[in-house]
Amino acid sequence: MKAKSKLRQAVALLCSRSTATSEAYTQLVLECVRANEIDQAKRLQSHMEHHLFQPPDPFLHNQLLHLYAKFGKLRDAQNLFDKMLERDVFSWNALLSAYAKSGSIQDLRATFDRMPYRDSVSYNTIIAGLSGNSFPKESLELFRRMQREGLEPTEYTNVSALNASAQLLDLRRGKQIHGSVIVHNYLGNVFICNALTDMYAKCGEIEHARWLFDRLTNKNLVSWNLMISGYVKNGQPEKCIGLLHEMRLSGHMPDQVTLSTVIAAYCQCGRADEARRVFNEFKDKDIVCWTAMLVGYAKSGREEDALLLFNEMLLEHFEPDSYTFSSVVSSCAKLASLYHGQAIHGKSILAGLDNNLLVSSALIDMYSKCGLIDDARSVFDVMPTRNVITWNAMIVGYAQNGRDKDMLELFENMLQEKFKPDNVTFVGVLSACLHSNLIEQGQVFFDSISNQHGLTPSLDHYACMVNLLGRSGRIDQAVNLIKSMPHEPDFLIWSTLLSVSATKGDVARAEMAGRHLFELDSTNAVPYIMLSNMYASMGRWKDVAAVRSVMKNKNVKKFAGYSWIEIDNEVHKFTSEDRTHPETEQIYEELKILIRKLEEQGFRPNTNLVLHDVGEEEKLKSICFHSEKLALVFGLIKKGNGVSPIRIIKNIRICSDCHEFMKFASMSIRRQIILRDSNRFHHFSNGKCSCKDNW
């Protein structure tokens, strides 16, 4: 600290004079390079240009150039380079490394091509620059070109080439480099060993990576971090925790990289609380550590904790980056929390990151999952660059919000702009067809997945088709499709078949699907409930009782359906017939009034949907107080005189009685109701629903 202020004083002193010798400048510039004092070096450069009336010392210029290059000060490096009278390969290499750090690949390549002479450092710089900016193919091309030109790859070259092979998951190339590394006797270099370990780990050969790691005698912190992250990437997070322990025993202190990896490992094992404890104990956290914890919570389904942690992070004056924003925005999307989502959108604008690819894609998803599909489109429209994920977010958004025409138009645009659709795109496309009952259209799209786009239909796509065929009453075709699949049918396929068979009253098919589901997972409540609902709707109460008793014997727990509504900053959650809310009395009072009013307008509660064989009055009671109705009335109590839509979110699918109720309610209260269920959106307005009663 003291040395730095002394240096600053010396620079200030020299710059206060109108003359100085070339030696004096050189002396101070060297000091600046040693202390990494870029600003002071720039001051010296500018003073020198104005006051030194002799040709600048090429050595001094090279020193400055390297300092700028080291810190990625591309502009300064470029300016200086242009002024230089003598440029040797050192100068060119320094400029090249400034371009490599800038991330502009075109400029990097152009500079490389412009060079009058190239040595192995030039090649190493561009090869590292390309692999470091995720251009592994191009990096390996230059690796080959270097050898063609008769330059022997150095240790530096091999590290970057291994890195590129790892990115391409090209195990063969990696092994080939491994061989040449052995021949050249480079295995004493820890960079080489680390790069090899990483390559094997990323290519899925975790045992091979571990074998090398165990034989590495001069392990450093990076070696440990590589191995730990290798286990996370290979789906063995439990191993990381043991390795962390070993690492401490061997005298290595975990750093920020270790911490962020270990947090991910804990959260992957469902141990988010332990991750949080490790996180709290660590003193020197950076933004990546915070983001790792936010992501960890989100992946553990603990979005509220993520938002609370995000607040803590802001209180501690950490600046969120694009990764942080995209992660918290996606937590808001899962919660459908428009209040927080908009606030975070605002913060991202202030940070200048709202147009960032990651952030915008997350914002599109957030707005569409909040039912504000047009706001999602606004974000989409102003983006400077888009990728497949952006397009998919928008297409899936239109699909879930029942805007099939917009979806089809957007899909056409996507193809026109030469973006390659992937499996997620077709999940969006097919589910839009499903929600709008476009059977022929859906079949055409399904066939195009393999015919036109060279993809293999996934189980999700098959499930959409089973659903689509089943709804149009072609259950035979749906069953044949399942039989013809190249994949083993999974839980989703059979539960889709069960669901469509049950609604069409095809008891035999429903029971067949049920048997497959029990085989796959006898503890999941979904098939039991679906079968029991089917029997109940047919009045087959004996069968209902039988299913219930099997559930009881096997201790299958029905998971609770609930709805929630956000009022200002707070989330209010309701279950069916909930009486735990502090304002329960008023809610039930108002709900009864609303039901009477809607009945006067023609609404009739549909007691056929009640799943127990109980008296008519009991049936009415259990259906009238479903969670979404309670949430709606609560919203009206709190925001009764507003004009914005009432937004309700539900974790299971809406029943048809509630659906009918919401249609009448939207007319009676003259307001839009947006209900997101586990499957899709329902925009109720003027007595109609965007799903056209098809869900």
Place this chain on the structure above:
DNA sequence: ATAGGGTTAG
């Protein structure tokens, strides 16, 4: 002068 590890949206 040039090399390695962590967060990543649908």
